Amino acid sequence: MLKSGPSSGELGGSAPVAAARAGLEVANAQIFYDSHVEAVRDISFAVPPGQIVCLLGSNGAGKSTTLKAISGILFPEKGMLVSGSITYDGRRIDRVEADEVVRGGVVLVPEGRRLFINLTVEENLLVGGISRSAADRRAQLERVYDQFPELPEHRHRISGYLSGGQQQMVAIGRALMSNPTLLMLDEPSLGLAPKIVDSIFEAIVQLRSNDMSVLLVEQNAHLALSVADFGYVMERGRIVFDGSANDLMESPEIQEFYLGMNASKQRKSLRHVKHYKRRKRWLS
Amino acid sequence: MRTRTFKQTYGELTRLLPYSSSWTWYVALLAALIALPLVGPTYVSTFVLLILSAAVGAIGLNIVTGSAGLISLGHAGFLAIGAYTTAILTTDYGFDLIPTLVIAGLVSAASSLLVGIPSLRLKGLYLAITTLAFSIIVTQLIVEAEWLTGGSIGKAVTRTTVFGYPVRSTISIYYIALGVLVLTIFGALNLLRSRVGRAWMAIRDYDTAARMMGINLVQYKLFAFAVSAFLTGVAGGLSALYVRYINIDGFTLIVSVEAVAMILVGGLGSVRGAILGAIIITILPDVSRWLMNTMFRSVFVLPAANSQEIKGIIYAVMIILFLRYEPDGLAARWAVIKRFWSEWPLGKARG
Numbered sequence: 136m137l138k139s140g141p142s143s144g145e146l147g148g149s150a151p152v153a154a155a156r157a158g159l160e161v162a163n164a165q166i167f168y169d170s171h172v173e174a175v176r177d178i179s180f181a182v183p184p185g186q187i188v189c190l191l192g193s194n195g196a197g198k199s200t201t202l203k204a205i206s207g208i209l210f211p212e213k214g215m216l217v218s219g220s221i222t223y224d225g226r227r228i229d230r231v232e233a234d235e236v237v238r239g240g241v242v243l244v245p246e247g248r249r250l251f252i253n254l255t256v257e258e259n260l261l262v263g264g265i266s267r268s269a270a271d272r273r274a275q276l277e278r279v280y281d282q283f284p285e286l287p288e289h290r291h292r293i294s295g296y297l298s299g300g301q302q303q304m305v306a307i308g309r310a311l312m313s314n315p316t317l318l319m320l321d322e323p324s325l326g327l328a329p330k331i332v333d334s335i336f337e338a339i340v341q342l343r344s345n346d347m348s349v350l351l352v353e354q355n356a357h358l359a360l361s362v363a364d365f366g367y368v369m370e371r372g373r374i375v376f377d378g379s380a381n382d383l384m385e386s387p388e389i390q391e392f393y394l395g396m397n398a399s400k401q402r403k404s405l406r407h408v409k410h411y412k413r414r415k416r417w418l419s
Numbered sequence: 420m421r422t423r424t425f426k427q428t429y430g431e432l433t434r435l436l437p438y439s440s441s442w443t444w445y446v447a448l449l450a451a452l453i454a455l456p457l458v459g460p461t462y463v464s465t466f467v468l469l470i471l472s473a474a475v476g477a478i479g480l481n482i483v484t485g486s487a488g489l490i491s492l493g494h495a496g497f498l499a500i501g502a503y504t505t506a507i508l509t510t511d512y513g514f515d516l517i518p519t520l521v522i523a524g525l526v527s528a529a530s531s532l533l534v535g536i537p538s539l540r541l542k543g544l545y546l547a548i549t550t551l552a553f554s555i556i557v558t559q560l561i562v563e564a565e566w567l568t569g570g571s572i573g574k575a576v577t578r579t580t581v582f583g584y585p586v587r588s589t590i591s592i593y594y595i596a597l598g599v600l601v602l603t604i605f606g607a608l609n610l611l612r613s614r615v616g617r618a619w620m621a622i623r624d625y626d627t628a629a630r631m632m633g634i635n636l637v638q639y640k641l642f643a644f645a646v647s648a649f650l651t652g653v654a655g656g657l658s659a660l661y662v663r664y665i666n667i668d669g670f671t672l673i674v675s676v677e678a679v680a681m682i683l684v685g686g687l688g689s690v691r692g693a694i695l696g697a698i699i700i701t702i703l704p705d706v707s708r709w710l711m712n713t714m715f716r717s718v719f720v721l722p723a724a725n726s727q728e729i730k731g732i733i734y735a736v737m738i739i740l741f742l743r744y745e746p747d748g749l750a751a752r753w754a755v756i757k758r759f760w761s762e763w764p765l766g767k768a769r770g
Contacts, residue, residue, distance in 0.1 A: 236633075242632070244629060249625050258620075260617065269614075309632065310632075
């Protein structure tokens, strides 16, 4: 099932593509925790410039681990990329420190936001721009406020007291402060009301228009595929499906296992879902 | 009505003091401190001198523990290094005091790498034990290096000059300590509201997220230890000046506990808190001894020989009370009182 991955020519439609850049390439990556727990097994995928690519999969599939490996923060959690490579714009980033990865243009918005809860909104944003010069930081701060018009009125509030949706905006804004070319989002819809999720995803789509690539990890497959150009489906540490977002949406397996739909595209009953989960376990 | 909430520009956010009227109060306080030795009794000046020196060290500890979230029980070691460096350079080699204090701070900062490097992998209790071990090693080395430090007998600080003029009186040392404290406050305030300060606070709040944002944990943690040790080393140098005679008994575990008590009582991560904590913890043992000896004289009299034990009990009680009733320390209480009066009569007291 695993094929060539997304290419800038066939996907993305209106998305502008920087021809000189290669984007993110993960090749045959194998990741272990604590030297003996295999979390990711021989996965390969690509995120070309200017595209939104999503990683789908259930809990424990290895999606977040993959993002952590790309952003260079596996080591504190006793994780290690034991084989394979991760390159960004042709340069290997799997052997460099996390701050160097950020300076290279790759930044992660972690699951659960992970804001610095004792700092104000503005201080959180300024921390996000720590790898930039003071002038860049201030200019980028204004751009983030333009991107999220709700934030300026809360700029001096302690971020720990904001609502979940506002915190997610701060988390994305904080990541944008480093002026990245690849933004990785880990479960941005987690714990948010549907209306807030819609506005967050609108913002994600807008980001792509600035020649920014987005790698989106999301359990809400329908939502992720609705904004993505290309998708990969992970299961137990491996990529088991890939294809353009439209292809994945139309795939009977994806509909059955990840979108919770039956053949006539109706939502399945709870009894059906349980039956399919058992079947999925048996198949895997 | 004046409020503390709304700041419209980047300049307002980064201003050192929020209101120009604040400058008036601080200048008045500084003037009072300058006038104190000239108009007040000597014992009061001596007491304030102790507070000034303690405040420099407390601000130093607050940077590494309060702002960067790295617990240290080894600051007695940095204090000892600063004090002995000052004693050796001024008395044995005739160095001028100002460069001596800078060198004392730098030697302390260099030694902080010994605990700073393990801190990259350690947190919480493990880091506290490591720093405590550092402090014990330092005192042991001082005892062993008898040819340099006087060993367990100690070392006298006999000759001190500033720009060639001898420093003999307590008043001269008082003004030096005041100048050092003012510089320390300005330096710490500027550092904490800068990129570096925000990075320290980010590491304290969530170090993995800080790493994700591009903060180099190695650099910033080591820098926090170095700045903290520098200030503590300078405080050690000042203490060597006024005690005139130093030995390792002055740098025991209780000194590290005293420093931790200062920042806990004052308020973690706040320069004002460190100063308030230094004031309270410095005066508290003497005030309590005086109270006990005057009010409960018929029950018991506390001899001066028991001062270390009394201090230990008082610090323990203070830490427990503050952790239970005001974990944010006196700085937070100060903010509540200030807000109440700035909004009075419309506001209400909030705890």
